Amino acid sequence: MSDVLLEVQDVVAGYVPGLPIVHGVSLEVSAREVVSIIGPNGAGKSTLLKALIGMVPVAAGRVTLLGGDVTGLPSHALVMRGLAFVPQTGNIFSTLTVQENLIVGGHTIATRLADRLGRAFDAFPDLASKRRQKASVLSGGQRQMLAIARALMTDPRVVLLDEPTAGLAPKVVAEVFADLRRLAELDVAVLMVEQNAKAALRVSDRGYVLVEGRNRHAGEAAALLADPALGAAFLGQRPGA
């Protein structure tokens, strides 16, 4: 595939040395793509994302970002090279104001911070009116928007999102997915882990199914959605439905 931004080859990762949770996973994310990783609980989806952003050690395999080998680099170095991460929980600094969250998100930017702040507030107007307020006062949806806006402050090429819609109201879920689709149109590649597999695949270009820390299926999102065996196993569909 051309224009591959993030390439993961046979990555083995886990929290404790010698006890991997991810057993040789491979995947690719290309420019302007939304890619979902789905699978049952304990499949190693979140651990894989954390390994890609340097929060969990990579024991084996290779990670390539924008053509360069970034395997084992610390998080701050990965952020400087164009990767961003939105964790599932604790993804904003609640003791900081909304604007301070964004400034901290843009910590690695040397110049044009004001421009980027302006862009973030243009993209997420709900946050603009609350810029001086502590992030702890935001609603669940606004917190998620702030977390995404914070991750975008460095102009990343690839954004990793761990369960971006967890705990959100259905209306807000649709807004978050629409935001993610918009990101891809802005030339940012999105790789997300989602429990809400059907909804995630509907906004994705491609998907990967992980089971027990290994690749089980991969393909176009539409094809995965249409696969009856997959639907029954991972998408909550009844066989034959």
Added chain:
Amino acid sequence: MLAQSIADGILTGATIALGAIGISLGLQILRFANFAHSELITWGAYLALVFVWFAGAGVSIGPFSFGWQLIAALVLSAALTGVLALLVDVLIFRRLRARGAHSLSFVFASFGAALIMRHVVVLIWGHGTHYYSHELQMAVEVLPGVRMLPDQVFVLGLAIAVVLALHLFLTRSRTGMAMRAMAESPALARVCGIEIERVIRWTWILSGALAALAGVFLGLQPQLHPEMGFSVLLALFAAAILGGVGSLIGAVVGGLLVGLAENLSLLVVGAGYKTAMPFLLLLLVLFFRPQGIFGQKR
């Protein structure tokens, strides 16, 4: 009498607050109780003394007991104590971080570092007391019923200026915001591109510089001795915890409350009970607000 006690309390509290900010930064960002902070205070005071010795007493500025030499010594001591704090980190605590040591290991290592640092002070400068200046000062009436030495007015004014500058640093500068971010969540700070070790270095430098200021302020009231930092250590922890760990304003208010509790208690109990009063206040506050006055619930 009451007004004078309040003024004395605020003065004591201002110095304690500067030390307590360093303790609070350590608890929140370095994530351990740094008992070596007391010795940074002592070292800060003695390093300034060295500069004063080298530069000579000079001519006193206005009503103060000291000349420009002490102001320069204050700045140089703050810088050098910041470097000393960094050196302590490099030699001891960075190695513990690299090995993923338990937080208790950090605490006990800080005890060890404190003992070594205090004994080196004794080795170099001896057990005796030292003075920045032998000038005699007369207290002046600054408010009706409140008399202070000019040096004490200087200490109070500079402490206020330093706290304001620190507030601006933490809220306006990127490094300050990164420190606050890391205090809340090191994991999230990392994925924001913040280099954790750099923030830790800044924390040590800042803590060391503030400790030096507290040390010089203590030395001005009126003498230096090798246990000067250790003698205020518990009061510093009381102030940091009373105000709420991680809160600058909390450390300042905690420091003032500790100073006031010590001095106001003299109106009702003997001087022997003075140092126990802040801890009674601490217990009382923690009973109702376990996170301290300005602390965040976890």
